[in-house]
Amino acid sequence: xxxxxxxxTILTGKLAQLADEQASSxxxxxxxxxxxxxxxxxxxxxxxxxxxxxxxxRLLQAGQTTMIRYQSDGTATIVAAWSRSGDTAxxxxxxxxxxxxxxxxxxxxGDLTLIGSYAAAASAAGMVAxxxxxxxxxxxxxxxxxxxxxxxxxxxxxxxxxxxxxxxxLASVTELVASTISNAENLAELIASRARVVAAxxxxxxxxxxxxxxxxxxRLISLALALRTVQTEVPPQLGQLTEQLAExxxxxxxxxxxxxxxxxxxxxxxxxxxxxxxALKTLARHCPVPVELDLRAGEQLPERVExxxxxxxxxxxxxxxRHARASVVHVETxxxxxxxxxxxxxxGTGGADPGRGS
Numbered sequence: 001x002x003x004x005x006x007x008x009t010i011l012t013g014k015l016a017q018l019a020d021e022q023a024s025s026x027x028x029x030x031x032x033x034x035x036x037x038x039x040x041x042x043x044x045x046x047x048x049x050x051x052x053x054x055x056x057x058r059l060l061q062a063g064q065t066t067m068i069r070y071q072s073d074g075t076a077t078i079v080a081a082w083s084r085s086g087d088t089a090x091x092x093x094x095x096x097x098x099x100x101x102x103x104x105x106x107x108x109x110g111d112l113t114l115i116g117s118y119a120a121a122a123s124a125a126g127m128v129a130x131x132x133x134x135x136x137x138x139x140x141x142x143x144x145x146x147x148x149x150x151x152x153x154x155x156x157x158x159x160x161x162x163x164x165x166x167x168x169x170l171a172s173v174t175e176l177v178a179s180t181i182s183n184a185e186n187l188a189e190l191i192a193s194r195a196r197v198v199a200a201x202x203x204x205x206x207x208x209x210x211x212x213x214x215x216x217x218x219r220l221i222s223l224a225l226a227l228r229t230v231q232t233e234v235p236p237q238l239g240q241l242t243e244q245l246a247e248x249x250x251x252x253x254x255x256x257x258x259x260x261x262x263x264x265x266x267x268x269x270x271x272x273x274x275x276x277x278x279a280l281k282t283l284a285r286h287c288p289v290p291v292e293l294d295l296r297a298g299e300q301l302p303e304r305v306e307x308x309x310x311x312x313x314x315x316x317x318x319x320x321x322r323h324a325r326a327s328v329v330h331v332e333t334x335x336x337x338x339x340x341x342x343x344x345x346x347x348g349t350g351g352a353d354p355g356r357g358s
Contacts, residue, residue: 005030008354014277033057033311034337042142045079045184045188047147047168047262048180049067049079049080050080050082052067052177052180052181053065053066053067053080053081053083053152056082056152056154056173056174056177057082057083057084059094060154060166060169060170060173060259061167062084062156063083063155063156064081064155065081065082065154065155065336066078066080066153066155067079067080067142067147067153068103068150068151070107070148070149070150070151072336074096075095075096075097076103076107076150076151078089079150087246102138102151102153103151103153105139106139106140106141107148109163110141110148112143119261136155137153137156138154139151139152139154140152140153140167140171140174141174142177142178143175143184144178144182144185149178149181149346154170160304178244183220191225199304202303202307212259217256217259218251220255220259221254221256224249224253227245227248227249227252230245231246233250237238239330271306271310275308276295276306276310276333277295277297280295280313280333281295283310283314284317287316287317287320287321287329289324289328289329289331289346290327290329291328291330292329292330293330293331293332294330295331295332296332296333297333297335301335309340309342312342316331316344317329317331320346320348323348324346324349325348326347326348327348328346329344329346330344330345330346331343332344
């Protein structure tokens with residue numbers, strides 16, 4: 001029985017369509033992986049927006065893509081733009097929403113909008129786009145956590161207007177863009193919240209250390225001095241009482257020393273007086289295992305960074321002394337570009353076992 005040419009053509013077309021869809025899906029996944037890496041390392045919003053906008057433009061093979069964010073004051077601000085030619089058309093200031101333009105239409109309706117021509121464009125953004133040669137564009141809303149966040153616009157410089165399939169493709173990609181923005185904002189909120197918690201904890205430690213120094217420790221010093229005074233006035237025949245008073249005074253001094261060590265553990269005062277270098281040298285002197293220090297200060301660091309580094313080194317030295325059976329510990333620091341790099345290693349036996357939760 002002879003093959004049906006028409007059926008073969010249809011089958012070939014479907015296979016080609018499936019192949020195109022699979023290739024497109026793979027490109028989207030690759031783009032998502034690249035953007036996800038930026039989110040994971042906490043890239044600043046401007047870098048993330050620029051990367052997402054470029055990825056969308058390349059996926060759609062558009063002439064230009066623009067990401068616009070809606071503001072609460074009724075304006076729209078271009079936060080990122082990408083162009084195949086390398087020249088991006090943008091606005092220096094937020095544009096007031098209103099009129100018959102794709103930015104306002106998406107803002108008003110929350111729906112996909114297709115602009116077949118820029119010939120009659122009246123908005124500032126539309127006139128800029130027309131001047132640089134764009135013929136048509138499609139805009140898709142960016143919905144983040146159920147709210148209209150902004151709009152992604154793909155433009156074309158070709159004579160043939162963009163088709164509806166471009167809008168559908170842009171809409172599907174924009175959903176992924178919204179997910180990326182949501183993840184980035186959640187991560188930024190988490191980082192900010194964590195910073196607030198750390199700052200509050202540091203302030204609490206400083207307050208406790210200050211209260212111990214100005215309150216309990218000073219009171220103990222006064223009591224010890226008072227006892228010493230009383231001790232000098234005890235008659236010689238009451239030698240046993242003199243010894244008892246001396247023991248009590250010595251006990252108060254010991255308690256004062258314990259409180260001083262506790263205060264240093266709560267918030268190391270040496271950080272405030274000398275900085276991270278002297279504080280780490282003090283830790284090294286007190287460590288039962290020899291410690292080799294290589295401290296490259298470089299620049300002054302924020303107090304919260306120095307406090308965090310101090311406790312990391314303190315915990316590492318404690319663990320090395322207790323568990324590693326090490327003969328030497330190496331501690332290196334380097335502060336450059338507003339960041340601190342810290343290396344701690346020893347020649348001990350180790351023993352961390354991920355399978356047991358170490």
